[in-house]
Amino acid sequence: MWMIFRKEWKELLRDRKTLFFMIALPMLLFPLIFGAIIFFTANAVKDAESKVLNYAIVGAEYSTQISQALADAPDKFKRIEIDANADYAVLIKDKTVDFILVIPAEFGTNVLDNGPQKIALYLNDAGLNMVYRRVNEIVSDLSDQVQQDSFARLGLSETQQQGLLEPVSLERKNVADERENWGEKIGGMLPYMIFILCLQGAMAPAADLGAGEKERGTLETLLISPMERYKLVMGKFLTIGFAGVTSALITVASLALWGLVLSQGLAIAKVAAFMAMIGWIDFVLIFLMLIPVVAIFAAVLLSLSIYARSFKEAQSYMGSLIIFVLLPVIIALTPGVKLEGHWVWVPLTNVALAMKELVKGTMDYFALIGIFTSTAVIAVALIAFCIHWFNKEKVLFR
Structure with missing residues (x-):
């Protein structure tokens, strides 16, 4: 078994395509994708904020206050004359204007006597345009001015004004510590990323060790060797599993390294402080929970690779597995789903929930019994099926 593992691993290291998927892709492409998303999002927001509307x-x-405020900002707003009876929706959809303000005739009357006043803002709010926010800044300034004038007419002190604006308030007293707050925000995305990376890193070697051997004609040489079939399967299985874990660890380390390099000093301090809150035992447990998860992925991928007639057919089978991997993680992100009750025994979902709890620092360590038991049972069953599959000549030589 270990002889097969060493042999397959040496062949993987000689394969440039496999090395690309295992090392180059995680180290360069994934950080590049995340960086590109952040870069283009930031540019889109900046363009929306600086565009002349x-x-x-x-x-x-x-x-006159609103019209003058808009006129006094030519670098932000440009007025277009239109017919008051025109179809506002058509003008906006045709991009003749970005927005239309309609001020009623009763605007500017005494709010103490007539109540609040409303201005209609017509806009297309389907995209990232920030029209409402930019116009609302001007209207809010006017609203604050009207408010202060009204208070002055009533002769109210500052304390009385505050009492009228907010007579009863609810003061938030959050008992959660900083680690729990940060863990709730990012802990749910950790298994989402790691599961996909483990699967992605194991796909390339899995397709090569089964379907690839069929295409090259080397599978027959292995089968006539005196080694038992289950040892052949276990050697290939360990190679695939090790490749998946290696790919995930390289990607996570690469993302962390790029984040430290590109982030500002304040961000680095916050990241370092948050990472320091997580104990080394929690990191070890996260890694240990990945072992049965990767075993499940490796067994399924190897079974599909053995069944496939060609490398291309194996890849098409494996691509559909991403849906089944995402589903347990999505369930774990659903509100109300917690690591308790029957969820402790649901494979993959329980691991995703446990990773989140470990990052938050609220883990019930007794739940690890159910997590490791259920995940390990599924993994062993799939490995047994893979060995059974490998012993069928009609499957090997389809």
């Missing part, structure tokens, strides 16, 4: 205003004579 074309606008039209109907009833400008009823509020």
